[in-house]
Amino acid sequence: MKKVGFLILILIAVSCTSSKKEQANHINVKQAVEAKKGMVATAHPLASEVGAQILRDGGNAFDAAVGIQFALAVVYPRAGNIAGGGFAVYRKTNGESGSLDFREKAPLAATYNMYLDENQNVIPKLSSFGVLSTGVPGSVDGMIELHKKLGSLPFEKLIQPAIDLAENGFALTENEAKKLNDYQKDFLKANDSSTYFFNDGKWQTGEKIILPELAQTLKLIRDQGRNGFYTGETAQAMLGEIHSNNGIITQADFDAYQSVWRKPIEGKYKQYNIISMPPPSSGGIALLQLLKGSEQFEFSKFGHNSLESIHLMTELERRVYADRATYLGDSDFYDVPVDMLLDSAYLSNRFSDILLDKKTDSKDIKEGNVDIIESIETTHFSIVDKNQNAIGITTTLNGNFGSKVFVENAGFFLNNEMDDFSAKPGIPNQFGLVGAEANAIVPEKRMLSSMTPTILEKDGNLFMVVGSPGGATIITAVYQNILNVVEYGMDMQQAVNASKTHHQWLPDLILYEKYGLDSLVLNQLQEMGHKMEPRSAIGKMDAVLVLPNGTLQGGADTRGDDTAVGVH
Numbered sequence: 001m002k003k004v005g006f007l008i009l010i011l012i013a014v015s016c017t018s019s020k021k022e023q024a025n026h027i028n029v030k031q032a033v034e035a036k037k038g039m040v041a042t043a044h045p046l047a048s049e050v051g052a053q054i055l056r057d058g059g060n061a062f063d064a065a066v067g068i069q070f071a072l073a074v075v076y077p078r079a080g081n082i083a084g085g086g087f088a089v090y091r092k093t094n095g096e097s098g099s100l101d102f103r104e105k106a107p108l109a110a111t112y113n114m115y116l117d118e119n120q121n122v123i124p125k126l127s128s129f130g131v132l133s134t135g136v137p138g139s140v141d142g143m144i145e146l147h148k149k150l151g152s153l154p155f156e157k158l159i160q161p162a163i164d165l166a167e168n169g170f171a172l173t174e175n176e177a178k179k180l181n182d183y184q185k186d187f188l189k190a191n192d193s194s195t196y197f198f199n200d201g202k203w204q205t206g207e208k209i210i211l212p213e214l215a216q217t218l219k220l221i222r223d224q225g226r227n228g229f230y231t232g233e234t235a236q237a238m239l240g241e242i243h244s245n246n247g248i249i250t251q252a253d254f255d256a257y258q259s260v261w262r263k264p265i266e267g268k269y270k271q272y273n274i275i276s277m278p279p280p281s282s283g284g285i286a287l288l289q290l291l292k293g294s295e296q297f298e299f300s301k302f303g304h305n306s307l308e309s310i311h312l313m314t315e316l317e318r319r320v321y322a323d324r325a326t327y328l329g330d331s332d333f334y335d336v337p338v339d340m341l342l343d344s345a346y347l348s349n350r351f352s353d354i355l356l357d358k359k360t361d362s363k364d365i366k367e368g369n370v371d372i373i374e375s376i377e378t379t380h381f382s383i384v385d386k387n388q389n390a391i392g393i394t395t396t397l398n399g400n401f402g403s404k405v406f407v408e409n410a411g412f413f414l415n416n417e418m419d420d421f422s423a424k425p426g427i428p429n430q431f432g433l434v435g436a437e438a439n440a441i442v443p444e445k446r447m448l449s450s451m452t453p454t455i456l457e458k459d460g461n462l463f464m465v466v467g468s469p470g471g472a473t474i475i476t477a478v479y480q481n482i483l484n485v486v487e488y489g490m491d492m493q494q495a496v497n498a499s500k501t502h503h504q505w506l507p508d509l510i511l512y513e514k515y516g517l518d519s520l521v522l523n524q525l526q527e528m529g530h531k532m533e534p535r536s537a538i539g540k541m542d543a544v545l546v547l548p549n550g551t552l553q554g555g556a557d558t559r560g561d562d563t564a565v566g567v568h
């Protein structure tokens, strides 16, 4: 507990510094962490410490990933989860790579029109709030499969730190206390005043959270594997919550859920090999499209966040997100034209009308008119061990605290991932993303994601592990993080800290981080006709870079409590 207390003091000091320095464009608030024998970067210092300790105890990167996923479910309940889903991309020390899809699925009773009223209009919030927004969770099955295939230490040892944190308690960080307070009304609306996280907005920094019900659920998973979650008392607790609120998930959904090993999306950017997530994530395809398009321009010559670089990234993003909306969905249900979307001739034609000094209008690419409604949360962590096994996992409940429904008897939130489907073609979801038939609701289908856990190789060796939360902005944040290192020579910490922009075709505007752009560049972009909209943050990256001498360099985003811990 002493170590935990010390960590929390450091954390409070760091988060105070970070809020004061918001105007400083997040740059140079932290130094990159370097170590030779392992690196872990996650959204929470306690989860990073869990992962680093597993590495110190002789576990590999994949063991650490399992431990971190469960630890985040305790200490970072807004996105860490056992009742959500996610994606893992890994590369073993021998160069073999793969990806695991533990994304949620539509329930068996889901229907194409389930979020529409009798006039075929979308019913506001039905797909994003309450139990009807919940997809069949995949995280527990995913972690068990990951451990079975790639783990080296006993599963019981990996989940135990999460049990200890839930049972013995941990202190709230300033950021997490604030986030809980921000969502009090939603907790009350989705549950009632007796649920653990409803506290009438009085959560305090440093306050101790103890979750005995979650500890018990984690013990069931420890002792019974997937059955500890998908059957018995945990399943009954979830189904009790779901059915008392007219939800449609049944035991048959839990029994049928299986995560899937998939061949990653792979392709070249200059001398780098990019390994990323295939459908049902749009991340890998969109990232490669952006990087391949970037090869047509000299980004390093224009400079980081210059007028030209932001304009060109925007024009590339506009076209890539239009493709995303039209062609991408779960490839188990829809024939996603992956080869065509990544074909060199297709891409050079697709980007051939981009001009350095002229903005395109998104309506000239395809019509539409949408708003981005809610801010979002998800979480990403990156790990490299002493043998350079590497893994990046992005995992989520979708919105902060998911559906806001808390399964009181089992101690966790249910996801609201159904909102990532296209409830009606052309109508935006909570991220303002539009979709088409490719992402329509079908029972047992997985909803399209933007999560982009990614590994880069350089000259056949491991180079970077990277990923981010942020809904629609995940792909563009990962893209810029790669450019920051490869084109602008930043170190891992500078790259994650650097101010980012985002464009997603519709709405036709550039999001930028408040105080993050040079005011002259901002004015020039506006003069070109770009509509500019400030945001508090774009992306929240946790990444690891392998330096030429083999040293591991961790970068943990100063937009949150993110922490990189090296193993020496």
Ligand code: GLY
Pocket (backbone or CB within 6 Å): 378, 396, 397, 398, 399, 417, 420, 448, 449, 450, 451, 471, 472
């Ligand atoms: N729920 C966010 C995503 O999967 O992209």
